[in-house]
Amino acid sequence: MATANSTESDLGQTVVVPAAGNERAAHNAGHKPVAVVAGSEADFSHETNNILRDRLRQASLILFCGYLAFLIKAFVAPSKNFMEGNSFYIVMLAGVTAIMGLVAWRLCSKCHYFLGHLRGVEYLVFGSSAVLFVTFGYTTLLYTAGQGYLVPLTPPWLILIFTYALFIPNNWRRAAVIMTIMAVCPLLTILVAWGSSEKVADLIENTSDFHHVFLETVMAMAFGTAVAISGVRLIRTLRTQAFEAQQLGQYKLKRLLGRGGMGEVYLAEHLMLKRPCAIKLIRPEKAGDPATLARFEQEVQSTAKLTHWNTVEIYDFGRTDDGTFYYVMEYLPGMSLDQIVDMHGPLPASRIIHLLAQTCDALAEAHAHGMVHRDIKPANIFAAKRGGAYDVAKLLDFGLVRSVHQENDLHLTQDGMVTGSPLYMSPEQARGDDVDARSDIYALGCVAYFLLTGRPPFNETRPIKLVLAHVQDIAERPSTLRADVPADLESIILRCLEKSPDDRFANVLALRDALMECQDAGDWNRDAALEWWQCHGCPKKRELDTCISQGIEMRPESSDAHEVSSAELMKA
Numbered sequence: 374m375a376t377a378n379s380t381e382s383d384l385g386q387t388v389v390v391p392a393a394g395n396e397r398a399a400h401n402a403g404h405k406p407v408a409v410v411a412g413s414e415a416d417f418s419h420e421t422n423n424i425l426r427d428r429l430r431q432a433s434l435i436l437f438c439g440y441l442a443f444l445i446k447a448f449v450a451p452s453k454n455f456m457e458g459n460s461f462y463i464v465m466l467a468g469v470t471a472i473m474g475l476v477a478w479r480l481c482s483k484c485h486y487f488l489g490h491l492r493g494v495e496y497l498v499f500g501s502s503a504v505l506f507v508t509f510g511y512t513t514l515l516y517t518a519g520q521g522y523l524v525p526l527t528p529p530w531l532i533l534i535f536t537y538a539l540f541i542p543n544n545w546r547r548a549a550v551i552m553t554i555m556a557v558c559p560l561l562t563i564l565v566a567w568g569s570s571e572k573v574a575d576l577i578e579n580t581s582d583f584h585h586v587f588l589e590t591v592m593a594m595a596f597g598t599a600v601a602i603s604g605v606r607l608i609r610t611l612r613t614q615a616f617e618a619q620q621l622g623q624y625k626l627k628r629l630l631g632r633g634g635m636g637e638v639y640l641a642e643h644l645m646l647k648r649p650c651a652i653k654l655i656r657p658e659k660a661g662d663p664a665t666l667a668r669f670e671q672e673v674q675s676t677a678k679l680t681h682w683n684t685v686e687i688y689d690f691g692r693t694d695d696g697t698f699y700y701v702m703e704y705l706p707g708m709s710l711d712q713i714v715d716m717h718g719p720l721p722a723s724r725i726i727h728l729l730a731q732t733c734d735a736l737a738e739a740h741a742h743g744m745v746h747r748d749i750k751p752a753n754i755f756a757a758k759r760g761g762a763y764d765v766a767k768l769l770d771f772g773l774v775r776s777v778h779q780e781n782d783l784h785l786t787q788d789g790m791v792t793g794s795p796l797y798m799s800p801e802q803a804r805g806d807d808v809d810a811r812s813d814i815y816a817l818g819c820v821a822y823f824l825l826t827g828r829p830p831f832n833e834t835r836p837i838k839l840v841l842a843h844v845q846d847i848a849e850r851p852s853t854l855r856a857d858v859p860a861d862l863e864s865i866i867l868r869c870l871e872k873s874p875d876d877r878f879a880n881v882l883a884l885r886d887a888l889m890e891c892q893d894a895g896d897w898n899r900d901a902a903l904e905w906w907q908c909h910g911c912p913k914k915r916e917l918d919t920c921i922s923q924g925i926e927m928r929p930e931s932s933d934a935h936e937v938s939s940a941e942l943m944k945a
């Protein structure tokens with residue numbers, strides 16, 4: 374929930390804010406000044422990394438507590454154990470404890486990390502523990518050999534192996550390799566001590582003790598590792614089964630695509646048609662909220678009325694026995710416009726014209742039906758691959774659609790509050806006045822501004838200030854932020870951003886015509902789009918289509934999405 378200190382990312386989300394000049398009404402009505410009712414957050418790749426991040430935090434926290442307990446004991450109640458009087462051991466234990474504490478503290482639960490970084494942290498956590506145990510084991514062997522006996526080194530290694538198996542999401546082969554390396558460490562430690570210490574060698578060669586210690590270590594490590602690998606397999610199988618059980622009627626859920634304010638969006642497949650689709654669902658716990666449900670129904674019913682190919686297509690709408698509402702829409706392989714700008718920066722004028730002209734076409738149909746979208750923002754416009762072409766614009770999320778003739782719907786509006794995305798909200802919407810198609814034209818102007826400059830027209834950090842800025846302030850000219858802004862496109866954007874709807878384009882088709890008359894119109898075509906996706910879509914040179922449809926390496930936080938897919942879904 375956003376507060377007065379909303380982060381910038383909140384501002385692009387759909388929220389309820391008091392209408393400009395109506396903040397008091399919101400307070401008087403007992404509302405918090407800003408209540409987020411919707412927000413886009415993570416996509417699947419986020420989720421993949423998030424599980425590993427959370428598990429690493431938990432594992433390092435547990436290891437931190439364990440090591441700290443031994444450290445404190447060494448100071449507070451040192452035993453006759455030689456280790457507790459050994460400053461090298463203490464320093465090393467303190468160092469590894471600090472690493473664990475640092476990892477648990479620095480891996481923030483809300484940040485997104487690349488998979489490679491997290492794997493690095495994984496190696497740091499378990500690698501530093503392994504170094505500690507090797508050093509500890511080696512020194513212990515030398516000491517006990519001096520006393521005339523040898524001890525098994527297995528207990529700490531078994532703890533480390535089981536911690537790894539339990540916490541780190543993995544496929545069993547990778548887990549087996551890493552845990553086998555851990556299992557071999559105590560055996561190597563014994564062999565190294567044998568080769569380097571005369572006392573150990575003497576003991577090993579002249580007593581039967583060694584055979585027992587070595588054999589017991591081999592057996593314990595082999596047994597422990599086998600159990601741990603079986604555990605990893607079992608955990609993974611259970612997750613897979615739970616995932617496969619996640620079926621919605623005729624649809625099989627495949628992976629989480631992202632989360633919005635109302636619920637989750639999954640990539641799914643129709644069981645009979647084998648057609649990929651995207652399923653948006655509201656969980657039963659959220660379906661109890663009349664406003665959420667009303668917005669969900671509005672979204673699906675409004676979208677279903679539209680047939681333009683630049684509007685996302687709805688296939689189905691339903692409710693499961695457990696009360697989960699869902700609707701099924703066409704799956705859009707590609708990226709939303711905010712993801713493209715986040716990853717690759719502002720777009721060339723020709724591409725902006727190409728994408729916005731298509732969005733105008735989609736909106737023209739909605740406006741012809743008397744619908745105003747009211748939530749136009751870069752996150753709601755997709756550049757998708759459809760019919761073999763790239764950069765096909767698709768308009769989504771008609772959850773705030775309003776008929777120009779519609780009276781206030783009590784489920785969707787609250788007195789003195791306006792709903793929408795503060796970064797892209799027209800002045801009349803911000804004031805809570807009646808809106809018509811020209812409100813969407815204003816929002817399209819904001820989107821074009823964002824695509825051209827990489828930032829929205831107003832950059833306030835608080836929703837209420839943003840709303841006021843749309844009403845009162847004049848946005849900086851895009852050409853002051855970027856050198857190569859074509860004059861014709863800039864004047865179109867500034868006309869869209871006029872405060873008075875009368876000063877904007879009369880309708881989206883007029884806006885489309887103006888865009889098509891720009892000097893850069895037509896420069897971005899099928900081939901340019903294909904080339905862009907080939908260059909930017911798949912840095913790892915995977916097949917372009919697979920890459921786009923899987924969302925792999927296409928989003929900032931993307932990663933090896935398949936490795937722990939079941940885990941993601943379980944968590945989600």
Ligand SMILES: Nc1ncnc2c1ncn2[C@@H]1O[C@H](COP(=O)(O)OP(=O)(O)OP(=O)(O)O)[C@@H](O)[C@H]1O
Nearest residue numbers: 387411412413630631632633634638651703704705
């Ligand atoms: N048809 C689709 N095909 C592919 N991905 C989709 C599709 N619909 C939504 N998504 C992805 O799912 C994520 C969540 O979408 P959703 O519409 O729930 O949230 P949002 O639009 O970001 O938030 P909100 O609607 O609350 O403002 C989005 O980030 C989007 O990338």
